[in-house]
Amino acid sequence: MGKATREKLTGEKRSEALATLDGWEERKDRDAISKTYLFEDFAAAFDWMARVATEAEKMNHHPEWLNVWNRVEVTLSSHDAGGLTGRDIELAGRMDALTEAG
């Protein structure tokens, strides 16, 4: 996270950063990325959320997320920068990694 930029990602840097992610989509209504995760049940979904919450606190960068039973819809954007930054890419990658850490 130390190296994750706090500036809005644009142009080539943005394309390169997005290319490192799996299954995340750029939102059309705002400068943010979203992904929907599906788990076996509520317990599995919330267990993952709890592990993500710990990472988010470490990074001091937090997701917007909607949980409905086994589904978690996540949106990432950097409010202070008014758009997508390297910190969002970093958190997205950690969230993906934590689905495998179970």
Added chain:
Amino acid sequence: MGKATREKLTGEKRSEALATLDGWEERKDRDAISKTYLFEDFAAAFDWMARVATEAEKMNHHPEWLNVWNRVEVTLSSHDAGGLTGRDIELAGRMDALTEAG
């Protein structure tokens, strides 16, 4: 929770049940109730969510909730009954109680 009805709440029973709750509003777009909780920060919000998650698992009845930093927007409805039931009222009461349990 053993006594919480699994039937849709209507008429007087519904009014009486809703009157036991504080700050919950009936949704206009579907048969459900919603409330927005505000906490000091993300850690406090998620700590509360974790305690609610344990209760939800015990009841086998789960909220729909959106968390954005210190804010948690909750919607409760009973999918199996297709609307608001005593179980939603029960969970709503437990969620409120847990804000005080700190």
